[in-house]
Amino acid sequence: EDKVVQSPLSLVVHEGDTVTLNCSYEVTNFRSLLWYKQEKKAPTFLFMLTSSGIEKKSGRLSSILDKKELFSILNITATQTGDSAVYLCAVSASGSRLTFGEGTQLTVNP
């Protein structure tokens, strides 16, 4: 059975801090790993990673995948209150299904 585990489950930081969110996985026939941000509505797509060691970056957010150790990290630098959300990690294995982790609830206080 495919499994995705995120840590920590929740995190409270102050504006300006840097945070690292973790995602580890155990799946057969790995295809890609995806990160989503969910505020009080639909998850929105952030990154998709398919190759080890290649960093994907968008503004203050970046992510990297380690296919050997079966994990990914999502970094957010200089956090802002608008970064407060649930961050979801999902893995695509066989077919078109995604297996999601529980999510990390990030709260950024002013």
Place this chain on the structure above:
Amino acid sequence: DVKVTQSSRYLVKRTGEKVFLECVQDMDHENMFWYRQDPGLGLRLIYFSYDVKMKEKGDIPEGYSVSREKKERFSLILESASTNQTSMYLCASSPINPGTTQYFGPGTRLLVL
């Protein structure tokens, strides 16, 4: 932009009622999915469909059925709603290529009394 819409944002139903949740996507995607999201459990796949009239069970199909009569529309049916089906229901769609991202609707928060 991909648009996935769901028929209701909030719904209140009574135990035993039949409940229909509708999802429509406008990007001609082959795949459509229904998830439920509960605190501490993440998103769990209920059913998905990779073509019209085709469906496959996800991880938690019990108590649910689905219908896909047209490519753009995927319906989730609760034949006899129960209180443990109170949840946030999310619909998503994606192109046929494996490993691509899914695009989510805004969700329906269902309360079963």
